[in-house]
Amino acid sequence: AQKITQTQPGMFVQEKEAVTLDCTYDTSDPSYGLFWYKQPSSGEMIFLIYQGSYDQQNATEGRYSLNFQKARKSANLVISASQLGDSAMYFCAMRENRDDKIIFGKGTRLHILP
């Protein structure tokens, strides 16, 4: 069974609009971490944001925030005021603390339109 599901293979969004990229996960480990990464067309991987399963507040990093809904096992990435440079592939990932493995979703390709 897939542990990380990103249901949007591709998205087109107008510049300056907010974007929500969906991610749901499946785990029985009560202690885990959730990550988002960005991969532009140039190929490099960029770490964006982290949320721990016991964190009370949603993680934020600049224009990025993670909408963590633990009961729904959802960890959506929200990008506020999107920019052309946000066009990239975005990966959601989870690390279960019982074995420290990191599991990735298949990614969402985001296109920001001028």
Place this chain on the structure above:
Amino acid sequence: DSGVTQTPKHLITATGQRVTLRCSPRSGDLSVYWYQQSLDQGLQFLIQYYNGEERAKGNILERFSAQQFPDLHSELNLSSLELGDSALYFCASSVGVVPTYEQYFGPGTRLTVT
């Protein structure tokens, strides 16, 4: 520039051969992670080392091995190469044993097996 270096940038080799990929983490980072990105398998976590010791193991094949040296650089050895091993191999580093904060990725090594 993330501060993580990987060599070589590109590698072309034949089936059955053995190659070594090298990674130097950011100064001060004790953890090194290896990832494989291919069209078939997507993004996969291979292995993590922390301060010279293996910390976590993902979907790393038995034909692959890694180590982290006292100076904290790491090498990923791939042997008996198959066509399906063609992929982009990323190395990343972080300060702590659990990547709760920034992970810094290298530019990757593109391996082509012919």
